Structure formats: C-alpha cells, structure tokens
Amino acid sequence: MSIENSGKPVTLTIDGKPVQAHSGEFLLAVAQRAGITIPTLCHHPALEPYGGCRLCVVDVTEEGWDGWCKMVIACQFPVKEGIIAFTASERVIETRRVVLDLLLARCPDTPLIQRLAREYGIEKTSYVPNPNPTDCILCALCTRVCDHIGVSAIATVNRGIGREVAPPYHQPPPDCIGCLACAEICPTDYIPYTTSSTSRTIWGKSFEMLRCPTCGRAHITVEQARHFAGHGGVSEDYFTTCDACKRKQMAGTFQRLQGVLPAAAPPAR
Amino acid sequence: MRIESPAAFAEFRKSAQAKLAQRRAEVLVCCGTGCLANGAAAVAEAFAATLDGSATEVKTFTKRTGCHGFCERGPLVVLRPAGILYTKVKPRDVKEIVDKTLKGGTVIPRLLYKEPTSGQRIEHYQEVPFYKHQTRVAMRRIGHIDPTDFEDAIAHGAYGGLVKALGMTPEEVLREVEISGLRGRGGAGFSTARKWRSCRNAKGERKFVLCNGDEGDPGAFKDRSIMEGDPHSVLEGMIIGGWAIGAHEGIIYVRDEYPLAVVNLTLAIQQARDAGLVGQNILGSGFAFDIRISRGGGAFVCGESSALMRSLEGKVGEPRAKYVHATDRGLYDLPTVLNNVETWADVGAILEHGGAWFAAMGTTKSKGTKAFSLVGKVKNTGLIELPMGMTLRQIIYDIGGGVLNDRPFKAVQTGGPSGGCVPEALLDLPVDYEKLTEAGSMMGSGGMIVMDDRTCMVDVARYFLKFLTEESCGKCVPCREGLHQMLAMFDDLVAGRGKPGDIERIERLSRGMQLGSLCELGKSAPNPVISTLRYFRDEYVAHLERRECPAGICRDLTTYEIMPETCDGCHACFKACPVEAITGKVKELHVIHQDKCIACGACYDACPTQAIRFLPKHQLAARGVA
Ligand SMILES: Cc1cc2nc3c(=O)[nH]c(=O)nc-3n(C[C@H](O)[C@H](O)[C@H](O)COP(=O)(O)O)c2cc1C
Ligand code: SF4
C-alpha cells in the first residue's frame, strides 16, 4: 500500500451510510462529521493521534476481501476510496467491553470510566479491582499537550503496569511553566493543582503570577509569559495583559477602525 | 587496500584462497559466547602457543571462529582438513592433540563426541547427528572462518553475491530475491521481495536499510551467532538490499547485551570500507552505501519495527500504529526496509547461488533453510539450521537425540515468548510458517523448547505471560491491563485459588487482547495461553476444579511421598533434597517430612528406583498427614 495522503475526494461507507471525505483523513473525524459517534479516551483534535486507549476500534473491510474485516482504531486510520467501516459490529462492541472492563479494574472509582463501562453494560469489573485505585487512565493527553506547547516537562515513565505520568525523577519539573494545560486536558481531573491571585502550584512546583495591568487579574505565570515570548518572538509584555482584556482592546481597535468609537478613547476599565 | 572492480575482487579472492591452501592444517577453536564461557580462550591460546614454535614444521594454523552451535559440548575444536571434532577440550588436552593428532595422525577417543544412546564415539564433524542433518545457508561460514579476518571471509565466499548483484540491475536483483521465495526470519515471515519492492516504489530520494539485531526472545542466540561469527554476511546482504531498493544508508540495530557482536561488526564495517565494499563507488560501480551501528535500548519491545525506528530516532522506543507501512514512511518518516539479521545473511547466498537454488529447499510456501535454537529437555541442545519442512520429530530425535534421560515427550514450544506449544500428536508436523501457525504456534525467530512429562502446561503458559507482562511497554490498555489481569488469574490457577469461570474469562480476555492491542506484542501475548488451552485443556480443568497439578509441578498443589515397598535406602533422595526434608539411613527406609518439604521434586527426579511418587496435596490432607 502506498500512502494516499493526497487529499483526493473519496467516498466510503460507514455503518451502511455513504460518506464523503478526503483520502488520508482519519476515520474518526470523518465519522464524527457524518454524525456517527465513536467512543474515545485518548483522542484530542489538537494533538497527534496516540492509539493508547483502543476504545475507538472499528472494523474495516474492502470490496473483494470476501467479508474479511480488520480491526483498526478510528482515530489513526487514514481513509481511502471504497473502504467499508463498521463502528458497532459485535466484535467491535465486545473488544470495547474488554477494554472498559480492564479500565474499570484499574480505575474502579473514576466516574468517567464508570459511566462509559455502564454504557457497555458493565456495572462491576470481571477482573481484580486495583487495590490502589487511581483516576489516571494513561491516555497521555497531558504529556502530549505538554510536548505540543514545546515544554515536555512531564512524561510517561516505566513499563507495563508500572507505567505512570511523572516529572523527571519525581521531582518538581524544572521545565514546567505552570500553564495548567495538562490538568485542563486531563479527562479525569487527575492532576492536582492550586491557583490563586498570587501563586500557583502544580507537580510540586510553585509559580509567581503576573497581573493583568488592565483588569488586575492574576492570569498567567511568569514562566509562562517568558516561554511564550521566547517562542513567538513577541515581547514578554504582550502576555502580561490577560486574554479577556486583549480581546476587548482588539474589539476597540476594530470598532475604531470602523469609525464606531471616537478615536483615542480610553479603553473601558 | 581498495578493490576497484569486480575483476580486482576476483583476483583478491584467488590470492586469499591460495594463501589458505598453503596451510597444511587448521585448528578451529570455537570462540562463540558459549564456548568462551567454558574456557575456549585459554584453549585457543594454548594452541597458538604450542603451534607457534613448530608452525613451520606442521604449517598449522589456529583460528578462533564464531559459534559452531553445539555450545553444550564446548569448548569445541575442529581439525581440518581431517574434519575431526573434539568436544569439551581443556587447555591441558592441547599438547596431546598437537602431538598425537596433528603430528601423529591418530585420534584421541576420549575427546570425541559420544553418541548418547549407543555410546559410540564419532570421529568426524560431518558424522555427528547434530551436524549431519543440517544445511547451513545463513550460517554458511560460521565456524569455518575467523570473523575478524577479512581475507578468510573473502576466501570463503563473502561478497561473492554482492559482486553478482552489482552486475545486475536493481530490478534483476529484486527478481532473484522474489524467485528465492525468501521470507522474513525475524517473526512474521513477510515476503522479503515484496517489502523491498514497496520501498523501491515509494516516493523519495532518501531511503533506509535497517537490520534488526535486537534479538529479545529469552534464550535465542541465532542472530548473535551470525553477527559475531560472520558479520560480513550481514553487511553483504544489506548492501545488496540497498542496491535493489535504491538506498544509500544502512543501520544495524544491535542489542546492547551483545558487545562482541558490536566489536566484530564494527571491525567488519571498517574492513569493508577499507576494501571499498562499503562507502562511495563500491567496486567501481558508482553505487554508494554506508553502514553504521546503533546500540539498542534494551527493552524487548524495541525489536518491534515501529518501536525500533522510534528508538533509532532517539525517541522513546514505543510502538505506534502501522496503517502506513514503514516502506513508505519508516525511519524519520522516510521509506525504510527493516529485515532480521538472518534474513540479511541469506541474501548474499541467494545472489551468489541464485534464487532457484534457495527455492529448491523447503516447502511450497516456505523456502530455503531456517535457523533454530534447540533447547530444553533434549539431549543435544544448540543452534541449528535446517531446510524448511523437516518434521518436529526429525529435529527433536535425529538432531536433538531425543528427550533428555529418555523421559516421555510432552510438547515443544516454538516461536519465542508469544509462540505456542505443539503436542506429541503433531510431532510429524513439517516445520514451516503455515504449518506452525495452523497448529496454533508460530515460527517467530526460531526458538524451540522441548518439554518432557515433568512439565505443567499451565505453569508454562504462566512463565511466558510473566515475561511478557514485564516487557509490555504499557502504552495500550489491552496489553498493559490485560496481561496484568491475565497473570493474576494464572497466579491463582497454579496456587489452587482459581475461581469458577476463570477459563472462560481467560478466553474472553485473550480474544480482546488479540483484537484490541496496538502492537504485535499484545496481539500475540495470548498465544501461549490459547495453544495450551487447545491441547491441554484438561490440565487447566484439573487445576481449577480439582486443585490438582497433573504433572506434579505446581508446588502449592503437589506433595511427594516415598513408597516403602520400593525404597531400597540408596540415600539418593536424601542428597538431592535442598531443604533437608528427608531422613533415613543408607539401606533403610527413607521418609519425607511434609512440614519441611517444599515440593520441588528434586528427590523424585533423583530416585533411581522410582520409589517416590507425587500426589495432589489435598489427598494427603484428606489422609490427615499434612
Ligand atoms: C515485541 C516484538 C519484538 C520483536 N523483536 C524482534 C527482534 O528482536 N528481532 C527481529 O528481527 N524481529 C523482531 N520483531 C519483528 C519485527 O517487528 C519485524 O517484523 C522484523 O524485524 C522484520 O524483519 P524480517 O521480515 O526479516 O523478519 C519483533 C516484533 C515484536 C512485535
Ligand atoms: S493524568 Fe490525566 S491526562 Fe494524563 S495520562 Fe493520566 S488520565 Fe490522561
């Protein structure tokens, strides 16, 4: 097979429904656009597919395969002309059940997992529940978002069942900028942090906050401003104004340009 | 010295061969890792020291070779041209060998291989059953050459295939590999020609040729033997591969635990570069190809192709989805061909002798020869190479000499940790990719572990599960959590704590892991479980429902006792017991004290009169003994 990431328009079939797409698009996105839901746990549209949770498995076949299906993960499978996908075949459902049953054993007290498991008819895990329940499902969304913004302060460490998300040597991570992206993306709210008008703490590291000169809100850490300034080639001051105030200022400029507001009017509070 | 053309190469080879022919005799001392561990270095030194003075007189040459395969009988010494094989040679035997055999022309019976069944001494290397039935292609030069001696390798045919390949078009080379029917020797048995062709057709200027020398299967050592014993065979294959697919860069990924392989490969690359066989304008053809070595990250999963490529990129060696093939987007997202060490070693021979020659060996769909490491409860253990299609019986009985201590055969585990167990009823199965897969096992990298009646199949499955549980990278849920839960169920089974429904739970989980896991590690991890359930289900039922281990291996379920009528007081069991749980004087009845016994079975295996038996623990408890 050669890569067909050419983006040609293609037609495929999902659960009997003809669907238009571009070749090389991921099946998950194509299905979502067609209104077909496929459950996911480790997927995020802003991040590269990861393929760790295996919840988005679907069956795929082609004309001439004699009904033989291969199981793939929708979040990473690039579509091409003529493929026929089944998102809820018996063995797809069964495989998702095994996955959720296993996750429920790992995370018996996690509401997200309990809810998903229940949707697949599992109230109680068939396996041995984790004696030390955790909420971390190891979806690696946190580490990937951290990589994505170019920080890579945390990573998954250890093999197999001992795998966990951690900063280097389990010490406060030197590279962390305290942006909270990891905590915010975490689907189970597993990553603890505190944030106030003066300081913020995450991964055992404390940060000093910058105040917005316009509204006075503490909205960003010093390290965050420095990091983004360093990356965008913009001055650090740019980041001291909070997003909300920046939006208002922009709106002001925009309206001014349209002659709606008098020129040089002071920005609203 | 650079060799500038095919004609110059032919000249060089002729002179290397002429030099060899001047030696009246050769003493080949196996210096493979196994023999070195048994003291081969001292033997080689003793030969060198003894012969140096008299070298002119006998014109004899000592050569340190790679692994002969029969490590169990090492250190091995072969005397050529007579072909005499001496086993378990000690430094103190050297003088006698020089005087009696090399100078005197008489053999020393004491050092010859003794056939275990007949007790007959066998003089010639070629007559020893372990070697007699073998056909060596990938390992064609191992044991015959000094792997550090470039001229020796050339005299024995190295790079002959490359010279031919460079005289052909890449398409003709591909065609030859296609005709050979060669399939990957590292695991899945994918068609080598098909892989090369996809990569050749892939868009892009920069392409890679990789060699997988990670060899992570516990107990496997074929790839190590090839890299250590004939590194030029690997280089030759890779250069030919590069020519065929249009790549100019090769990387050999070597397991970190193989320092000698790294040393020998590094030297070989240097030698080949000096000779103009690696680098710019190879043999004046205009073709450039360079090779470097990368040392592996150490984890088993790094042998998996996508993880290996990530590791080479300096990233964490974890697998990722392969919906786009590596031949299109592999290392650094560029077209890449990855083949196993043995696959590469076959390539040179195929080009040298022709695809049809290779395809004449083997079965309909599995051509040529295959290396296996034969271990476990078998008389002759070691590394062997055979034509595909030989039956398990021939391998275990003709080459392996049968089950150790002539115990009953129970099963043979093939294919490494995620392979399967093949029972006695299938002993006449011809060994090839298809037949092993049909039997619920696989070729894998060619591991074969022979098991006798003193093997519990539930325990065997648990052993492999344990290995895989420790090696799972943990990226995906079915493998990480599935193996963990599966092992927990097996821990319960062997301890007599199984719960109703466990077998069904195990089967369901196996299916989920096979379908849902990200990489082949997780997908194939249930194989040992499924194959033992297929052929030995009654053993699972016995463990689960009756709390019994029919083989008497699982310690929590088994007790041993001495039968008074049969015990003749020989005291053997007393000596064998590691925890002094047996009392009794010589010529008197011996007794096992259940409070001390750890049910290891050492006494059972030691008793010459079979006066010891094992029985389920609960029976003893019922009698009120324990
Ligand atoms: C967990 C895992 C470990 C593997 N380890 C090895 C290995 O050590 N050596 C090897 O050649 N192939 C190994 N493989 C197979 C490789 O992924 C790949 O198929 C092979 O190197 C291709 O070469 P071949 O076509 O010549 O066999 C492994 C596969 C898996 C899933
Ligand atoms: S901490 Fe949250 S985001 Fe990170 S791996 Fe665990 S569940 Fe996923």
Ligand code: SF4
């Ligand atoms: S199957 Fe196992 S080894 Fe492979 S990616 Fe998943 S967790 Fe890692």
Ligand code: FES
């Ligand atoms: S969403 Fe596709 S594997 Fe997790």
